[in-house]
Amino acid sequence: xxxxxxxxxxxxxxxxxxxxxxDILSKIDSDPVLKNELKEIEKTIHIAKNSxxxxxxxxxxxxxxxxxxxxxxxxxxxxxxFFFKGRVLRWNMxxxxxxxCLMIIVFAGIxxxxxxxxxxxxxNTTSGESTITVRINFHxxxxxxxxxxxxxxxxxVDENILKRQDNGIWTIEIPLKPGAYNYMFVVDGxxxxxxxxxxxxxxxxxxxxxxxxxxxxx
Amino acid sequence: MQSEEYxxxxxxxxxxxxxxxxxxxxxxxxxxxxxxxxxxDTEAANDIAQESFISAYVALKDFKRGAKFSxxxxxxxxxxxRDYLRSRKDNIPIDEIAETTIFKIPTPEDTxxxxxxxxxxxxxxxxxxxxxxxxxxxxxIEWLDYKEMENILGVNVNALKVRTYxxxxxxxxxxxxxxxxxx
Numbered sequence: 001x002x003x004x005x006x007x008x009x010x011x012x013x014x015x016x017x018x019x020x021x022x023d024i025l026s027k028i029d030s031d032p033v034l035k036n037e038l039k040e041i042e043k044t045i046h047i048a049k050n051s052x053x054x055x056x057x058x059x060x061x062x063x064x065x066x067x068x069x070x071x072x073x074x075x076x077x078x079x080x081x082f083f084f085k086g087r088v089l090r091w092n093m094x095x096x097x098x099x100x101c102l103m104i105i106v107f108a109g110i111x112x113x114x115x116x117x118x119x120x121x122x123x124n125t126t127s128g129e130s131t132i133t134v135r136i137n138f139h140x141x142x143x144x145x146x147x148x149x150x151x152x153x154x155x156x157v158d159e160n161i162l163k164r165q166d167n168g169i170w171t172i173e174i175p176l177k178p179g180a181y182n183y184m185f186v187v188d189g190x191x192x193x194x195x196x197x198x199x200x201x202x203x204x205x206x207x208x209x210x211x212x213x214x215x216x217x218x
Numbered sequence: 219m220q221s222e223e224y225x226x227x228x229x230x231x232x233x234x235x236x237x238x239x240x241x242x243x244x245x246x247x248x249x250x251x252x253x254x255x256x257x258x259d260t261e262a263a264n265d266i267a268q269e270s271f272i273s274a275y276v277a278l279k280d281f282k283r284g285a286k287f288s289x290x291x292x293x294x295x296x297x298x299x300r301d302y303l304r305s306r307k308d309n310i311p312i313d314e315i316a317e318t319t320i321f322k323i324p325t326p327e328d329t330x331x332x333x334x335x336x337x338x339x340x341x342x343x344x345x346x347x348x349x350x351x352x353x354x355x356x357x358x359i360e361w362l363d364y365k366e367m368e369n370i371l372g373v374n375v376n377a378l379k380v381r382t383y384x385x386x387x388x389x390x391x392x393x394x395x396x397x398x399x400x401x
Binding site for chain 1: 221222224225227228229232234235236238239242243246247249250251254260263264267268271272275276279281282283332335336339354358359361379382383386387389390393394398399
C-alpha cells in the first residue's frame with residue numbers, strides 16, 4: 001500500500017490531524033488517481049456496511065437448548081444439598097446428648113456473633129409458615145440505589161431494594177425460611193459487591209466471593 | 219457488563235439451564251451472521267453458531283465478571299470459525315473453496331442487483347485471508363469499534379487498524395474484479 005493510499009485509509013477512520021487532512025484533501029483534489037482510490041474505498045465500506053443481515057433459523061434457540069449438556073451441579077448447590085438434604089440417621093441416647101450439648105455451644109456462639117454483626121434476626125409467623133425476618137445493613141454513602149440479589153430472590157436485581165438511612169447505611173428486612181443463602185449487593189444497578197460484614201463467604205465461580213447468610217431458627 | 223446478564227449467568231451456574239435461552243435469543247442473529255460471513259455457507263454457519271452457544275454455556279464458569287458477554291461470545295464464535303476453516307482446508311482442495319458462484323455484471327435495476335452485490339461481497343469475503351476477513355466482518359458487518367475488536371481478537375488497536383486498512387484495500391480489489399465496483 002503506497003503512502004498516500006495509507007493516508008486515505010487513515011482519513012476515512014478520522015485518524016488525521018487537521019494539517020494532515022488539509023494536505024491529503026488538496027492532493028486528492030489535484031490527482032484523479034487518488035480521487036478514484038478514495039471513491040472506491042468509500043464504496044467498499046458502503047457495500048460491507050449495508051449488506052443484508054441474516055436471520056438465524058426459526059428453530060435456532062430450541063436446537064441450542066436441546067443440545068445443551070447437563071450441567072454438573074454447581075458447587076453452591078452441592079454444599080447446600082450437603083447441609084440441607086433430608087437424611088435418615090441412626091442414633092442412640094449418648095450420641096443425642098452429645099449433639100444436644102454441641103448445639104447449645106454452637107447456638108450460644110452464633111448468638112454472640114450476631115450481636116457483633118450487622119444482622120438482626122427475629123422470628124415471625126406468616127400464613128402458618130415460620131420465617132425469620134433478617135435485617136441487613138450495608139454502608140454505601142455514595143450510592144444512589146442499593147439492591148440485594150441472592151438465592152432467595154433468584155438473583156433478581158430489582159426485587160429487594162434497600163432503604164437509605166441518614167448515616168449512609170442502607171437497610172432492608174427480608175423474611176426468610178431457615179437455611180443458608182448466597183447473596184451480593186448491587187449498587188446503582190450495575191456494580192456487584194460482596195458484603196464486607198457477611199458471616200461467611202463462598203467462591204461465586206467468577207473469581208469473586210458471594211456473601212453467605214445463615215438463617216437459623218430462634 | 220449489564221447486571222441483568224450477570225444475573226442470568228449466575229442463575230445458569232446455579233443449575234437453571236432454561237434461562238440461558240434469553241441470551242441465545244438475544245445474540246443468535248449476531249453469532250449466526252458472524253459465522254455466515256466467515257464461512258460463506260448457511261448450513262455450516264448454523265452448526266458453528268449453535269456450537270458457539272453450547273461452548274459458551276459449558277465455559278460460563280470461565281467468564282470473567284466485568285467482561286462484556288457479547289464480546290466473549292464473539293470471541294468464541296471467531297475461534298470456532300477458525301477451527302472449522304482449518305479442518306475444511308485439510309479436507310477440501312483449495313480451488314473448491316473459492317468462487318462457488320458465477321457472477322454476471324449487475325444492472326442497477328431491482329433487488330436482483332442488490333442480491334448480486336450481496337453475493338459478490340460474500341464471495342470476495344471468502345477469498346480474503348482469514349485475519350483480514352475477521353476484521354472486516356467485525357468492523358463493517360457487525361459495526362464494532364476497534365476497542366471492542368481488541369477485546370474479541372486479542373490484538374492491539376494499532377495492529378487492528380493496519381489490518382483493517384489492508385483488508386479493505388484487498389476487499390476493494392476483489393469487488394472490482396467482480397464488477398461490483400466500477401474501475
